[in-house]
Amino acid sequence: MYYLGLARGYRALDLARWLLxxxxxxxxxxxxxxALGRALAEPTGGPDRLLWCLPPLAAVAWFAAVAARAVPAQHPERITGLAAAGxxxxxxxxxxxxxxxxACALGSGLTLLLFLVLRNDIAGPSLAADIGMGVxxxxxxxxxxxxxxxxxxxxAAACAVRFPDTLPGRPAEPARPRWSARRLALPAPLLLAGIGLELYGLRPGATDAERTLDLPGGLPATSPALLAxxxxxxxxxxxxTGPLLALAGRLTVIRRxxxxxxxxxxxxxxxxxxxxTPLAVLTGVSAxxxxxxxxxxxxDTDVPALLLVEGLLILACAVAALAARLLELRGDRRDTLAVLDRLGTPAGLLTGTLALRALAAGTVLLVTGGLTLALCPLR
Structure with missing residues (x-):
């Protein structure tokens, strides 16, 4: 009954989150x-097919976690009412x-229904092996x-929701440590190690015989050192990504x-x-x-349809997670925006502020994403 009441009060954003x-x-x-149908029709290679399902499953878990954390910020009145009810x-x-x-159970149930309908001698020969027809x-x-x-x-959703975000009247969450030069220097050893491994894999004495790691989807083989x-x-x-965003924010306010x-x-x-974090995930997936x-x-390789669908699903989950985090941040700034509105802040100033933040964040993403592409070992 609780979820039926929620569904009656859904707004456009809630419905979009639920449908996504x-x-x-x-x-x-x-x-x-x-993967199950293939395993029934061809018993060999079952674990490999299930491993292909892990990336989209992780993407759905990531989106669920970010979407769940954004719920208290989008609906503080709902959380207040629940807390008042004890x-x-x-x-x-x-x-x-x-x-x-x-929402996940209903989506999975519809897929199972379609799967059973196709197995009822409706699917054509092209789908017979994918659904295990005749087995x-x-x-x-x-x-x-x-x-x-x-x-x-x-x-993932249960682990993402924080108690101070859900219960009004609780002590505020302690302030996060400020980004400093030390935080900026922490990933440097990882970057140096990665560049060192790539240089070792691309050394003049390296031969094509070292490219023993076959990549899926028709991609060229590479060496373990290059990929690592x-x-x-x-x-x-x-x-x-996070420290550079904070650094860009600090550089924006220098000199009066x-x-x-x-x-x-x-x-x-x-x-x-x-x-x-969501920007880094989106940048990595895009790269x-x-x-x-x-x-x-x-x-000039044909793109595998299954791999293309998986990639698009992961990208869609990354974009949706970023949108959910932006809505969460907007909800947290609701009181600040109300104060600025009461002070008579021009709407153009707030729009310009948003555009300047987007420009600074886009510059950071171009730097990190461009370096990720430039360091790609596939040549």
Missing amino acids: TAGAAAVVAAFLLR VGPGRIRLLIAGEIAL PLPVAAPVTLLAVPTLVAGV GWTLAALALALW PSPLRLLAGRALTAQAPRLG LLLVAGREWSRH
């Missing part, structure tokens, strides 16, 4: 059921996680597989800033710790897709 969660879970469920923090966390898990289907297998996205998304080096370098650049620069710089510095697209176009 259900749709992403439905696609992951389709991947899992395809609902504790643990149950509030479970209620938010249950809303996410319910008896164990009842427990699809139920177990489809419980995985629901449980993973629910657990690029991974370390990309991780270091991702860790630098105008009100526009002051508001933009202070806001960007304050939001950098929470905005850095991977651009690298794969460049190699496919260079070698």
Whole structure:
């Protein structure tokens, strides 16, 4: 009954979040059921097919976590009412996680229904191997597989919600440590190690015989040293995203800033710790897709349909997670914006502040994303 009441009070953003969660879970469920159908038709290679389902499953869990954390900021009145009714923090966390898990369960259920309908002698020969046509289907297998996205998304959502964010009147969350030169220097060893591994893999004495690591999707083979080096370098650049955002905010307010620069710089510095992670994830996913697209176009390789759908799903989850985090930050700044409005702040000033923050953040992402692409070992 609680979730029915929530559905009656859904706004456009709530409905979009619910539909995105259900749709992403439905696609992951389709991947899992395809792996099951392939395993029934061709028993060999089952674990490899399930491993292909892990990246989109992780993307759905990431989006579920960010979306669940944004719920208290978007609906403070709901959390206030639950707290006034005597609902504790643990149950509030479970209620938010249950809303996410319910959306995933409904999306997975629709996929299972479509899977069973196709197995009823409706699918053509092209889909026969993907759905295991003609092979008896164990009842427990699809139920177990489809419980995985629901449980993973629910657990991720429950772990993401913080008690101070959910319960009004609790002490404020302690301030996060300020970004300093020390925090900027921490990822440097990872970057140096990654560049060192890449230089070792690209040394003049290296031969094509060392490229023993076959990549999926028709991508060229590479050596373990090159791939490990690029991974370390990309991780270091991702860790630098938050500190660089804070540094960009500080640089915006130097030397007698105008009100526009002051508001933009202070806001960007304050939001950098929470905005850095989703931006880093989106930048990393975009870099991977651009690298794969460049190699496919260079070698004139047909793009595998399954790999393309997985990449688009991961990218969509990364974009949706960033949008959810932006909505969360906007909800946290609701009181500040109300004060500025009462002071008579021009609307153009707030719009210019938003544009300046977007420009500074975009510059940081161009730097980190461009370096990630430049260090790619695929040539």
